[in-house]
Structure formats: structure tokens, C-alpha cells
Amino acid sequence: MHKLIEELIKDGVVVTDGAWGTQLQQRGLKPGTSPESMNLTAPHVVEEVPSLYVRSGSRIVLTNTFGGNRYVQDKMGMAEKVPEMNRAGVEISRRAAGDKACVFASMGPSGKLLLMKQVTESDLAEAFKEQAMAIAEAGADAIVVETMMDIKEALIAIAAAKQTGLPVVGCMVFDAGKNKDRTMMGDTPEQVVEQFEKAGVDVIGTNCGQGIEGFIPICKRMRAATDLPLWMKPNAGLPKMVGGQMVYTTTPEEFTSHVPALIDAGATFVGGCCGSNPDFIRAIRDTVDSLS
Numbered sequence: 645m646h647k648l649i650e651e652l653i654k655d656g657v658v659v660t661d662g663a664w665g666t667q668l669q670q671r672g673l674k675p676g677t678s679p680e681s682m683n684l685t686a687p688h689v690v691e692e693v694p695s696l697y698v699r700s701g702s703r704i705v706l707t708n709t710f711g712g713n714r715y716v717q718d719k720m721g722m723a724e725k726v727p728e729m730n731r732a733g734v735e736i737s738r739r740a741a742g743d744k745a746c747v748f749a750s751m752g753p754s755g756k757l758l759l760m761k762q763v764t765e766s767d768l769a770e771a772f773k774e775q776a777m778a779i780a781e782a783g784a785d786a787i788v789v790e791t792m793m794d795i796k797e798a799l800i801a802i803a804a805a806k807q808t809g810l811p812v813v814g815c816m817v818f819d820a821g822k823n824k825d826r827t828m829m830g831d832t833p834e835q836v837v838e839q840f841e842k843a844g845v846d847v848i849g850t851n852c853g854q855g856i857e858g859f860i861p862i863c864k865r866m867r868a869a870t871d872l873p874l875w876m877k878p879n880a881g882l883p884k885m886v887g888g889q890m891v892y893t894t895t896p897e898e899f900t901s902h903v904p905a906l907i908d909a910g911a912t913f914v915g916g917c918c919g920s921n922p923d924f925i926r927a928i929r930d931t932v933d934s935l936s
Contacts, residue, residue, distance in 0.1 A: 645872070646810075648785060648786065652703065652746065653873055653913075656932075657912060657932050657935075658704060659913075659925060659929050660704040660706075660748075660877065661697040661702040661704065661705045661706055662916040662924050663916060663917055664693055664708060664750075665679060667693045667696075668693065671692065678716075678720040678729075680708055680717065680729045681720070681722055681729060682708065683708055683732035684729055691736045691740050694736070694740035696922040698741055698744050698745045699922070700922040700925040701928070701930075702745055702925055702929075703744075704746045704913070705741055705746075705748070706737065706747075706788060707734050707748075707749040707779075707784065708733045708736065708737075709729070709751065710751070712733065713772060714726050714771045715763065716754065716755050717729075726774060727778040728778075730749075730778035730779050730782065731778050733749070734749055734782035738783060738784075747783075747784050747785050747786075748786040749784035751772065751779070751787055751789050751801055752790060752792075753797060754768060754772075757794070758797060768797065769803065769804060772800060772801045773807060775804070776801075776805045776807065776808050780809070780810055785810070786811040787810050787811070787812050788812075789801040789812065789814050789815065790815040790852075791851055791852050791917075792814075792815065792817065792827075793827055793829065795816065796829075799839060802844075802845055803843065806843075811846040811847070812845050812846055813845065813848075813913075814840045814847070814848055814849070815848075815849045816831070816836050817851065817852050818833065818853055818854070818858075823861075824858050825861065825862055832865075833865040833869065834865060834866075834869045837866055837872075846873070847875045847913065848870060849866075849875025850862055850875075851875070851917045852877070852878075852879055852917045852918060853879065854882065855880070855881040855894060855899075856878035856903070856906060857902055859906060861909075863876055863910050864909040864910065866910065867910025873912035873913065874912050874913070875912070876913065876914050877914075877917045880899055880918065880919030880920045880924065881894030883919065892919025892920075896924045896927035899916065899927065900927040900931045904935060907932075
């Protein structure tokens, strides 16, 4: 395990941050545009997001680089800006974090399916390497490969991230199967743990896909399969259609009522994904403190 991870977890559960996409949408991000382009066009707006999370108690903030790979950005005519937008994303979160939090840079999926031969493994590896190297050059503390649905793609991204020498967190989405305990491609938590351990990640986890209640049994199964730290970032429930808009209706209080059980299940890093906000992080922080 990387020394930074050891240092972070030595005193117990670490509070991470919450959603980015929904927060940027509230700040003017228009549908169909690149969130990562805001790192270049509106850095002061982007910086509000990690700044609020740090003030709410996050010890780790992510970066606005989730879709910062050439395949996602090519759809928006921004592929040539990939290195620049990734570097800017890290610099923005670094300013917000100051000396109060670490910056773990986000790397999400390409949007291409290996199974359908929409991209080759070698081309995908090059795309993720381009992103990871820009992230590392900008001074990120670690990389989070997150919201992955295909373990093959996740392993390619993890390999690229590991080339930087930074600590690597690997996260899959579990939202398939009768019990919502499998990835889109059918992998179980135990299979993910086995593959990610072999790949040399420092932290294993899951994010997105479902609310916190569904994360508890997945976390238990992961904990039974590994001694590595576990990273848990559930959604604020699942969105509902309200007045023609998709809305997350879970409250911070409802969410954090399950945090003790998630920690008992073995979670080491706890935060929120889609629909969560600084109020959720504040409530998680208060809950974690009360359990100390």
C-alpha cells in the first residue's frame, strides 16, 4: 500500500467528497457540453465545488476530469484540449484543497465498448495514459479510476494510472443482476477484488449505480475478500421524475443514517456520488466524528 494511503487511514475512516456533475449543472453547465471544458472557460466556477466540499469536511476532493479522455472529448470537439483540461482540473482542486485536503484526480470511462469492438485495447491504453500523465504532471496526489462498468476497461485505465507512480483507487459500478450486486458485464464484488488486487491498486471500491443501502452488502463482500482499504461513494438514492426533471430526493439525514452500517461493513473512505452535495458531506463528517 502507498504511504499516502497509509497516512490517510491511520486515524480511521476518511471522508471524501460528493457529486460533481449535479453541482456543475447547478452552476450553469448546459446539457451536451463538456464539463471538463469549464476548467478552461470558467475555472472560478468549477473551484466553488471542491471549495465547498473542503469547507464541509472533505479530506479528499476529486477533480473535474471524469470525462477527460480523448474519446469523450472528441464527441464535443475538444480532443486536442485533453492534456490542458486535465492539468487545469487538478490545479483548480489543488487551489481549493490548500493544505486541508488531498486531491485525487478522477478518471472515468471512455464511452466506448471493447466488447463491441468500438475501440481496441491498445488505443484505449494510449488514451488513458495521455490523461493520467497530464494529471500527474499537474500535481495530483492520487488517481481514482471510477464509475467503470467493464472490468477490462477499468484494468486498462488502472494500468495507465499506475504508470504515474501515484496511488490508484479502482471503482466499479454494481447495479445489475437480481440483487444489484454485479457489474453491467456480470462481475461480482469478489471477482473485482481479485482482479484489482492483481492489478496493484492501493484502494478498491464502488461508486454510483444505487443508493447507500445497496452498498452495505457489497462492502461486506469486498471486505471479506480483501484487506485493502475500501472506497464507497453511493448515490443519494435513485432519481425520480419531478416536474419534468430528474431529482434526487434522498436527504442528507436519510443517507447518513446508513453510514454507521457502511463503516461496520468495512468502508475506509466514505463520500457521496450523484445527487449528493456539501450538506451530505457535512452530515457524513458529523456521523464519522460521532463514531470516533
